Amino acid sequence: MNAGAAFALSRPLDGPAEVRHAARAGRLRGQTSGLAPGFVQANLAILPSDVAADFLRFCQRNPKPCPLIGMSEPGDPMLPDLGADLDIRTDVPRYRVWRDGELAEEVDDIRDLWRDDLTAFLIGCSFSFEEALLADDVPVRHIAEGRNVPMYRTTIPTAPAGPFHGPLVVSMRPLKAADAIRAVQITSRLPAVHGAPVHLGDPSLIGIRDITAPDYGEAVRVEPDELPVFWACGVTPQSVIAAAKPPFAITHAPGCMLVTDLKNTRLSIL
Incomplete structure (x- = not known):
């Protein structure tokens, strides 16, 4: 278990904003399972506008692995429907950067990589x-x-x-x-x-x-x-990005989710 995960477990992060702020400040770099109980966590895929519509259709055709719970406006890193101060560039503990379908690097934030043509897709998490x-x-x-x-x-x-x-x-x-x-x-x-x-x-x-x-x-x-x-x-989506080989994409590192302000109780159909 890495140092970020150890920090999270030794000092419980009970609220979604607290988890996001810990990631933003660099204090949380590990997996988020068990953090902020009661709140929805999300997988992340960020893609340029020339393939964003195709990826949206991919999610619609594959609702089991890709249940879409939110998406950003192109170029806008804020997702107010998922969290009042949520910034997709900083609030995930660890990101993966993909180039031509290959994992190029893992980074702690993506502010330097953000572009006006990027759309973020948030996908439900187990x-x-x-x-x-x-x-x-x-x-x-x-x-x-x-x-x-x-x-x-x-x-x-x-x-x-x-x-x-x-x-x-x-x-x-x-x-x-x-x-x-x-x-x-x-x-x-x-x-x-x-x-x-x-x-x-x-x-x-x-x-x-x-x-x-x-x-x-x-x-x-x-x-x-x-x-x-x-x-x-x-x-x-990470296996799909590896197969499709888009020139540029960003995802979360496996297990390192975005914690939202949505309540898990809102997800049940019964």
């Missing part, structure tokens, strides 16, 4: 449904182990839009059978944060060769009497 699982006594292993959630590229294709195409990314939580059934029931009510799982059981059936070696995040323990349960993941 960290929101984890709160609902924990409230119903369904255990979440990576939180218990203090790790980033394990995420995997699969052989499940996404629906293409313009240049955007590529494999679905999933996040995994190991659960006993009874807890897995309950998790399906709970997350089915939360389509704005990925909804019900896309797969339970044998990871090889969706192209995952080694569950101990995630493509993103960190591996967690899976007991012999547990099922790996897989949800569509908001890191999918």
Whole structure:
């Protein structure tokens, strides 16, 4: 666990503005799972205007991995509907910069990279449904182990839009059978944060060769009497950017989310 994450866990950050300000000040550089309970966290993709409309269509065609909860006006880094003082250039703990589909660097803020033609897309995050699982006594292993959630590229294709195409990314939580059934029931009510799982059981059936070696995040323990349960993941745009190779894009670093002022309770359809 990096120093930023250690800071966050040793000094609980209970409110969304507090989390954003810690990221803005450079005090939070780690993953945000478990921070600001009750508030929606979001995945991030920032793209130039020449491909922004195609990416919007991609999100609309792939609502499981890319449930859109907000987007900025071109060139405007503020998103007042998601947070009164929210600045997309500074308020994510860690960013990834992509050039021609390749990960070029990770940075702490993107003020020097911001351009007038950029649009930010905010996508629902599974960290929101984890709160609902924990409230119903369904255990979440990576939180218990203090790790980033394990995420995997699969052989499940996404629906293409313009240049955007590529494999679905999933996040995994190991659960006993009874807890897995309950998790399906709970997350089915939360389509704005990925909804019900896309797969339970044998990871090889969706192209995952080694569950101990995630493509993103960190591996967690899976007991012999547990099922790996897989949800569509908001890191999918990163695999799509790698496949589509746009000249420039910015995303969050996996696990390092934007914490908004939206309440998780507003996301349930029941």
